[in-house]
Amino acid sequence: MVAREENITKAAQLLHITQPTLSRQLMLLEEELGTRLFWRGRHSVSLTDDGMLLKRRAQEIVGLVDKTEQEFTQQAKELSGEIMIGCGETCNMALLADLMTSFREQHPLVQYNIYSATAEDVKERLESGLLDVGLLMEPVEFDRYDFVRMPYRERWGVLTRHDSPLADKEVIKPTDLLNLPLIISRREQVQHELAAWFGPTYEHLQIAATFNLFVNAAIMVKHHVGTALCLDLGTTLYDSLRFIPLAPRLETGAVLVWKKNLVASRVVSAFVNHISA
Numbered sequence: 001m002v003a004r005e006e007n008i009t010k011a012a013q014l015l016h017i018t019q020p021t022l023s024r025q026l027m028l029l030e031e032e033l034g035t036r037l038f039w040r041g042r043h044s045v046s047l048t049d050d051g052m053l054l055k056r057r058a059q060e061i062v063g064l065v066d067k068t069e070q071e072f073t074q075q076a077k078e079l080s081g082e083i084m085i086g087c088g089e090t091c092n093m094a095l096l097a098d099l100m101t102s103f104r105e106q107h108p109l110v111q112y113n114i115y116s117a118t119a120e121d122v123k124e125r126l127e128s129g130l131l132d133v134g135l136l137m138e139p140v141e142f143d144r145y146d147f148v149r150m151p152y153r154e155r156w157g158v159l160t161r162h163d164s165p166l167a168d169k170e171v172i173k174p175t176d177l178l179n180l181p182l183i184i185s186r187r188e189q190v191q192h193e194l195a196a197w198f199g200p201t202y203e204h205l206q207i208a209a210t211f212n213l214f215v216n217a218a219i220m221v222k223h224h225v226g227t228a229l230c231l232d233l234g235t236t237l238y239d240s241l242r243f244i245p246l247a248p249r250l251e252t253g254a255v256l257v258w259k260k261n262l263v264a265s266r267v268v269s270a271f272v273n274h275i276s277a
Helices: 008-015 019-033 049-072 093-106 119-128 188-204 214-222 266-276
Strands: 038-040 045-047 080-087 109-116 133-137 145-149 154-161 181-185 206-211 227-231 241-245 254-259
Touching (some): 008 019, 080 093, 080 119, 080 266, 093 109, 093 266, 119 133, 119 254, 133 266, 154 214, 181 188, 181 214, 206 214, 214 241
Parallel strands (some): 181 206, 181 227
Antiparallel strands (some): 145 254, 154 227, 154 241
């Protein structure tokens, strides 16, 4: 509440306690954790870096508590509850949506909660129990996960403006991208795959920016930051852009994963069985 209001007096009023009581609780919390959580100004307070970390963890803890309560209050006879799914930007989301639809046709009381993020963020939330299933682009280390491989493989290419010197090409070769500002994924494993495709040319590339979300990359391309190396996710929202595939061809698969030896709720176990069938 203090973080939201940025004012201890307002937060105390909303919490129905006195301002000195709340200030004392904050100081005791800082003493317990051995760190400063707030920067205190004359008229407002703001979170320190440690305070922002604690706020994030607290939100995750509260979310996990709510999720656990829902799992224990599911109706005994008819399957119901919430399934938390994390996913990156991939055309395989359409296939996952079909599985979600067919499962919900059998169990109409089921509700999905979709969390869109990078693969690293999705995996972190899978590990902490905040997500039940993740849709990840490869490469993925499978030692901690059971998985189902998605059938659609997605093709890499460049996203460029129609007025770019690349726009008239049918395919893009490594040497075509020399001396051009490029926008690439910041995911380290993806960079290794691109380096293998480029070969010796990779050391001479001009990296103007990195990204973790396709929409942001497309906006940067549109505003002349550079040409993006990305998957073909469609550019219908950006009339001034064109996707051109790489040659030699470079493709990436996607997998649905969940933690091995998962002790899951009834609804999540049923969904995992459904997507594994």
